[in-house]
Amino acid sequence: MAYWLFKTEPDVYSIDDLANEKSGYGVWNGIRNYQARNFLRDQVTQGDQVLIYHSSCKPAAVVGVARVVKAAYADPDQFDVQSPYYDSKASPENPRWYCVDIAFEKRFSQAVTLADIKQHPELQDMLLLKQGRLSVMPVDEQHGHIIEKMAG
DNA sequence: GCCAACGTTGGC
DNA sequence: GCCAACGTTGGC
Numbered sequence: 691m692a693y694w695l696f697k698t699e700p701d702v703y704s705i706d707d708l709a710n711e712k713s714g715y716g717v718w719n720g721i722r723n724y725q726a727r728n729f730l731r732d733q734v735t736q737g738d739q740v741l742i743y744h745s746s747c748k749p750a751a752v753v754g755v756a757r758v759v760k761a762a763y764a765d766p767d768q769f770d771v772q773s774p775y776y777d778s779k780a781s782p783e784n785p786r787w788y789c790v791d792i793a794f795e796k797r798f799s800q801a802v803t804l805a806d807i808k809q810h811p812e813l814q815d816m817l818l819l820k821q822g823r824l825s826v827m828p829v830d831e832q833h834g835h836i837i838e839k840m841a842g
Numbered sequence: 843g844c845c846a847a848c849g850t851t852g853g854c
Numbered sequence: 855g856c857c858a859a860c861g862t863t864g865g866c
Contacts, residue, residue: 699864725849746863746864
């Protein structure tokens with residue numbers, strides 16, 4: 691069972707928005723970065739755990755956990771001319787971008803901030819600290835456990 | 843609001 | 855296919 695970290699800007703879509711989805715799950719779409727796309731398309735599996743990370747806010751932090759309920763499928767927004775995520779080079783026969791469905795699992799009583807992670811000696815190897823701009827990334831299982839423990 | 847990191851675009 | 859210019863992300 692793999693761990694992932696998904697970033698989101700809480701102003702756009704927060705963990706509370708995910709928790710409040712009437713359908714019981716949220717569509718994780720709008721990923722338009724090839725490295726993140728490849729993880730999403732090729733490796734994110736139903737049942738995987740996802741650390742939800744709020745970015746571009748004070749403080750940036752891992753705020754809770756979700757679970758993948760549906761593996762990658764073509765992101766419908768890439769075909770929607772009205773959508774900001776529209777991509778003229780993508781077609782249903784040849785999709786370029788993918789999304790997954792995730793279900794809210796829990797919100798941490800205590801968010802684990804980026805500063806907390808930077809201070810923890812055992813978390814120095816996290817991709818989060820090495821590649822700041824990646825929005826979907828794998829997390830070592832040990833690292834995931836440490837973060838869950840820090841959240842109390 | 844600034845700026846570093848880094849991905850993408852486009853001219854050659 | 856190289857690389858400069860440009861745009862975006864995201865922490866501070």
